[in-house]
Amino acid sequence: MKRIINEMKLRLIARGENESVCRAIISAFVAELNPTVEELCDIRCAVSEAVTNCVVHAYPDRGGERRDYIYISVRLYDTREVSVEISDRGVGIENVELARQPSYTTGEASERCGMGFLVMESFTDAMTVKSKPGRGTTVLLKKILKP
Amino acid sequence: MQTTLKIVANEDKLRAYLPRELDHHAARPIREVLDRRLFEEKPTVLILDFSGVEFMDSSAIALIIGRASACESLGAAVILTGLSEHQKKLVRLSGALRTKNVSITEV
Numbered sequence: 001m002k003r004i005i006n007e008m009k010l011r012l013i014a015r016g017e018n019e020s021v022c023r024a025i026i027s028a029f030v031a032e033l034n035p036t037v038e039e040l041c042d043i044r045c046a047v048s049e050a051v052t053n054c055v056v057h058a059y060p061d062r063g064g065e066r067r068d069y070i071y072i073s074v075r076l077y078d079t080r081e082v083s084v085e086i087s088d089r090g091v092g093i094e095n096v097e098l099a100r101q102p103s104y105t106t107g108e109a110s111e112r113c114g115m116g117f118l119v120m121e122s123f124t125d126a127m128t129v130k131s132k133p134g135r136g137t138t139v140l141l142k143k144i145l146k147p
Numbered sequence: 148m149q150t151t152l153k154i155v156a157n158e159d160k161l162r163a164y165l166p167r168e169l170d171h172h173a174a175r176p177i178r179e180v181l182d183r184r185l186f187e188e189k190p191t192v193l194i195l196d197f198s199g200v201e202f203m204d205s206s207a208i209a210l211i212i213g214r215a216s217a218c219e220s221l222g223a224a225v226i227l228t229g230l231s232e233h234q235k236k237l238v239r240l241s242g243a244l245r246t247k248n249v250s251i252t253e254v
Binding site: 016017042049102 | 233
């Protein structure tokens with residue numbers, strides 16, 4: 001049975017400035033498990049993709065209103081597992097399978113390349129995406145650090 | 148370590164020293180400045196220098212692919228330099244190197 005050794009929850013406004021804030025906080029939180037540079041890069045990159053999705057896609061045309069939040073929950077386990085859940089209560093994704101395809105994006109082609117889910121999946125050990133149109137999206141990322 | 152973009156023109160080459168953090172939020176102004184300089188100076192080579200970049204995600208890939216297509220219309224090549232191992236992994240994963248005028252160099 002794996003045990004939680006530390007846990008935190010964050011709630012941030014879905015704005016671009018918070019992309020780097022999330023990465024910094026999560027890096028500091030995970031430091032307790034002494035991840036390698038490579039592992040930390042993987043986590044920072046995967047988290048950044050998920051947070052950017054919230055900023056870019058979850059709350060369109062609302063210009064960062066006060067209640068457009070990103071909810072992040074991070075858990076560290078004694079099995080050296082890091083789990084990061086990133087949620088929003090935005091528009092949701094109509095077709096998650098389609099959204100996960102490389103190069104698929106509804107964003108502006110000049111700034112998004114549709115690689116977000118591919119990066120999250122490649123840089124972690126497991127990724128699950130749950131979404132309901134009109135209700136929001138939750139991405140769960142798991143990374144198991146080397147002993 | 149710089150936090151802002153620096154662009155140096157040398158004959159027909161344009162070299163862009165990219166800033167420390169290259170995420171979606173940071174990439175937007177960089178894209179605009181780079182495109183303006185590209186079309187003003189019409190170089191034959193655009194060098195994107197990542198040696199000062201401590202963090203990047205797929206926004207950097209979008210930046211590379213977008214500039215590659217701008218350069219293609221100018222007949223220019225894009226050279227990526229100073230990438231860390233992790234950054235190379237990201238670039239390879241994205242397939243950005245399949246774009247015909249993009250290549251990686253160590254120098």
